[in-house]
Structure formats: structure tokens, C-alpha cells
Amino acid sequence: LKEAGAKEVHMRIAAPEIKFPCRYGIDTPTKEELISTKFTPEEIAQNMGADSLGFLSIEGLKESLGEERNYSLVSFDGKYFAGGSAETPGCAGGC
Secondary structure (H helix, E strand, C coil), rough: CCCCCCCCCCCCCCCCCCCCCCCCCCCCCCCCHHHHHCCCHHHHHHHCCCCCCEEEEEEHHHHHHCCCCCCHHHHHHHHCCCCCCCCCCCCCCCC
């Protein structure tokens, strides 16, 4: 975009940062495969040539989805419903 004349580029992602693996849904076996576990948003923005990078907060996502909680946030918050962890994701009973 800057090559096309933009003075600044600000990237916004309509989801929280994916920081935790979950084998159900997003198939990412390890944290090491996720860019947000290695770099800050500022470092990622710089690497992409953007002036800034922002993500939707987990609270903002919850607010947008409403009161009923029949969905998993494990990729964002690392809180597994039952069993497993970021190191040994079992997602027993579903993430």
C-alpha cells in the first residue's frame, strides 16, 4: 500500500491473537508455530511493513458473540474446557 502512495498503513485483525494450539478447529500442534508467541504486534507490523497492528480483544469477541457460550476460545486464551493444556492439548469433551 505504501508503494501505491499510502503515507501510513494500520492493520486491524477482527479476532484476538492466536497464541495457543488446539487440535480441534485450528490445527496447530505447537505454540512455536504461532507468530504471536514469538513476536509482539509491533514486531509483526514492522515485518509486514505496516505502521501498526491491532487485534480484537478477547472481551470484544465475547461481547460481539453474545451471552451464550457454546464456543471455544482456547486458541486465544489457552483455557481448555476439559483436560489437556497448551503443552498436551487433549481438548477432552471438545475444546
